[in-house]
Amino acid sequence: MPVPKPMIKSAARAENERLILAAAEIVFADYGFKGATTGMIADKAGIPKANLHYYFPTKLALYRQVVENIFQIWLAAADTFDNYDDPEEALTRYISAKMDISRSHPMGSKVWANEILHKAPVIQDYLETTLCEWTNTRIAVIERWIAEGRMAPIDPRSLLYMIWSTTQHYADFNHQIHTLNHGEPLTDAQFTTAKETVVSIILTGVGIRKADVQSGGGQSANIDNMSQQTQFKKLNGEGA
Amino acid sequence: MPVPKPMIKSAARAENERLILAAAEIVFADYGFKGATTGMIADKAGIPKANLHYYFPTKLALYRQVVENIFQIWLAAADTFDNYDDPEEALTRYISAKMDISRSHPMGSKVWANEILHKAPVIQDYLETTLCEWTNTRIAVIERWIAEGRMAPIDPRSLLYMIWSTTQHYADFNHQIHTLNHGEPLTDAQFTTAKETVVSIILTGVGIRKADVQSGGGQSANIDNMSQQTQFKKLNGEGA
DNA sequence: TGAAGACTTGACCAAACGGTCAAGATGATA
């Protein structure tokens, strides 16, 4: 019992804000900032609209809070990039983390995508400061890996964009993915396949893993060595 | 002079519809369906709002026309996939085409992205028919290439999603990319680097090209052999 | 118990928006 009063005071407040933010994330994701109405959000949160405006004075303030929450989650995932100096380990974990967020938290990604699509009217400052710094430091890390001969000399910035776009696609475009999957969401197995394929193509693409081309006929024997130790397979002649 | 009257009749009409559609594409891309107003579109087209409604009775009808135009452009690009049976050639051309569209026609991609993000309220039928068929036939092609040992046994669907997301990222997220590029659009050189990097990572990633890891120190010597003939470089030891 | 603050809510308002309309302008045809 460290904080008796000043925290009890906002017991109802905390719960209501949580409800509203959860509802807002879904509604903003599905309808965009303009398309979402405070009435819809209030309905989804199970409270009257006037009550929503008691906790969040304007629609914009609520939206901004939603976006900030998402950004925090992404920054946390980004740490995986820093905690390992081995490019295979770092990239594998980073890609996996971003894929997992796209599956567990798709609404957040959609809100972000919507915001960027419309020229970031409310989060431009994030882009210019936090995201810019984060990007530059990671580019430096990748450049070092390249200089050390630990991966192919690709353009680091393009690689980062590739990782972002590919992983977030599974959140932002999940409606399209579902539709192309007979209207059903991806099963856990399908999603795992997708994750492993993305990791495999990128790691192989930047020269960290080696390609596994079977000149014979076989179907797939999917790659699942995406963790600590990579078992390099022999690769057969391919050159012209 | 094959068609004298029945076409002259709509001379003004054709011109006005063109103006309106061009304005609508930009405004819908920047603000989404809900965020865009017919007044904004009319202003950008340089005509009164009532006149816009003379040519397009409802906002929805105008929007649908814009989306259909975009879809046609994409389908044309998709043909590049069919015209070559060599996976390197086909994938390189397809990726390049999609990258070029993202640069030359970013608004269209944004409108599409916005539509999918909001669960495709007006183009669901396209997803279920045309896009679904297109996807399945290309998956079959990729599976054949894999079976013939011409590329690594990756999941074809995940590969397609990867190509779509990566290439369209340069349109849908161009605001973010600009911001991370000191507020400037990518130069032609930067865009070319991006395109070559994407092609390189994906082709290497699926085992069509071989990685070029320089164990020494050098900076980059960027890959630019993205056309007909690939010059495979030696790749040095990497295994654990 | 009662006063003070925190929370709840139905009713309301002004602004913005999609769409209509009627009155006209323009242009082709005879």
Added chain:
DNA sequence: TATCATCTTGACCGTTTGGTCAAGTCTTCA
């Protein structure tokens, strides 16, 4: 010139929506 169809446009309307407000209810604490 007269007629008719196409096109143009300012004014207008009903609806939706973000946000307000005043009249409550509930909780806490002396």
